[in-house]
Amino acid sequence: MNIPENKQRLLTQIADDLQSVEGVAAVVLGGSYAAGMASDQSDLDIGIYYHADKPFKVDDIKAVVEKYAVSPATVTDFYEWGPWVNGGAWMITEHGKVDFLYRNIHQVQQTIDKAQQGEWENHFEQQPPYGFSSVIYLAEVNICQPLYDPAGVLAAWKKAVSVYPRALRETIIRQSLWSADFTIWQAAGFAEKHDVYNTVGCMARAVKNIMAALFAINERYPLGDKRVMEQLQDAAKVPAGLREKVDAILCVSGDTLPQNVTRLTALHQEVVLLSDGLYKPLYQL
Structure with a gap:
């Protein structure tokens, strides 16, 4: 210190x-x-x-x-x-x-x-x-x-x-990535209707769940949402350009909603590939 x-x-x-x-x-x-x-x-x-x-x-x-x-x-x-x-x-x-x-x-x-x-x-x-x-x-x-x-x-x-619990890692990865998956599905429907309020809410929620999964994948305990990128900056299993990708997803206007959801879907898929095969969707959406 x-x-x-x-x-x-x-x-x-x-x-x-x-x-x-x-x-x-x-x-x-x-x-x-x-x-x-x-x-x-x-x-x-x-x-x-x-x-x-x-x-x-x-x-x-x-x-x-x-x-x-x-x-x-x-x-x-x-x-x-x-x-x-x-x-x-x-x-x-x-x-x-x-x-x-x-x-x-x-x-x-x-x-x-x-x-x-x-x-x-x-x-x-x-x-x-x-x-x-x-x-x-x-x-x-x-x-x-x-x-x-x-x-x-x-x-x-x-x-x-001192040792990240194995059961906790598996639970957080599965629950968080499923929540993100389901939320992105909802976001796509709202984006088609140009519903800014619900699309943006879904995207922020999904990104939060993706970040929770990344902490668990890297066996790190999050200290909260402040400086979340700094907490993960030297983690081994993180998508390249994570900060830039999150910024691009969350910087929206009424005209870009479908593109933002597409970016979010791509980020989710990247994180699924980092999850050591632990994630399987509960249902086919």
């Missing part, structure tokens, strides 16, 4: 304060700094883990935030924002933006266990643009830097996710 000295001091101070809060079971650095993709403008993303049966008090988190915030900050209660991004805080400090993310240890453990069995889900309404994939929990564990972990919870999880 290449964290500026002022941000490193701030991170250490905040982590020390958080670990003294009753109910805080672990504290980690996550986000772009942990993933090695940070820029000068990157936030500090701090994960705060707790046990559901003995959580910390949100007022105690507010007290930590108020110590460092230089302008009014946001601190949420548990699960106010949805079932996956289950709470946190957003503040501006004298050294830049800092985000807190709450994480329920039981929920993360359950998600990791299900992933080993090939179970995952995507909650579309959780956040823009494409929702929250449960696999992000595994990505967070994989890249995070523990700052406080007295019970070794993160250490055990890191070992569990």
Whole structure:
């Protein structure tokens, strides 16, 4: 990690304060700094883990935030924002933006266990643009830097996710490529009717599913939709010119809808060829 000295001091101070809060079971650095993709403008993303049966008090988190915030900050209660991004805080400090993310240890453990069995889900309404994939929990564990972990919870999880689950890979590839296949079929019909609203919606949805399949094909956990191309840039099994092809698919006008769907169909076929024979359509469309 290449964290500026002022941000490193701030991170250490905040982590020390958080670990003294009753109910805080672990504290980690996550986000772009942990993933090695940070820029000068990157936030500090701090994960705060707790046990559901003995959580910390949100007022105690507010007290930590108020110590460092230089302008009014946001601190949420548990699960106010949805079932996956289950709470946190957003503040501006004298050294830049800092985000807190709450994480329920039981929920993360359950998600990791299900992933080993090939179970995952995507909650579309959780956040823009494409929702929250449960696999992000595994990505967070994989890249995070523990700052406080007295019970070794993160250490055990890191070992569990260090090898991409075979069953998860197969499930995501099959489900995502089928969803894309079915969605492209729908997009073609909408394009014939010059229905911009539905065609564009289908194309964005299909591209999202194609990207999910590419992560699984390359046995990588996605950290979310931000910088998705950077996350895949050195992957071994990616269509040549992926970014340019996606841009060409999603840059549309009312007159180009059929051509855009044709490009999308071609990209899907390329990814199917990269899927090690795992993809077979459920039905003939």
